[in-house]
Amino acid sequence: xxxxxxxxxxxxxxxxxxxxxxxxxxxxxxxxxxxxxxxxxxxxxxxxxxxxxxxxxxxxxxxxxx
Numbered sequence: 468x469x470x471x472x473x474x475x476x477x478x479x480x481x482x483x484x485x486x487x488x489x490x491x492x493x494x495x496x497x498x499x500x501x502x503x504x505x506x507x508x509x510x511x512x513x514x515x516x517x518x519x520x521x522x523x524x525x526x527x528x529x530x531x532x533x
Contacts, residue, residue, distance in 0.1 A: 469532070470529070470532050470533075473525055473528055473529045473532060474529070476525055477522065477525045477526070477529065480518055480521050480522055480525065481522060483518065484515060484518040484519070484522070487512075487514065487515060487518070488509055488515065491505060491508055491509055491512065492505060492509075495508065
């Protein structure tokens with residue numbers, strides 16, 4: 468991947484991760500869940516963990532490309 472593709476991938480993955488976190492937050496508020504519970508959900512959500520790992524790998528690749 469070239470630098471532009473890496474930047475675009477990082478931006479897209481990051482954007483999706485933020486939308487997913489926001490959706491979890493909004494649903495948790497709607498369900499009147501305690502804050503510590505939805506934080507736990509966000510911290511342990513498999514999809515969010517995979518996105519975080521993907522962002523870390525993209526960052527590593529971006530640094531290697533420089």
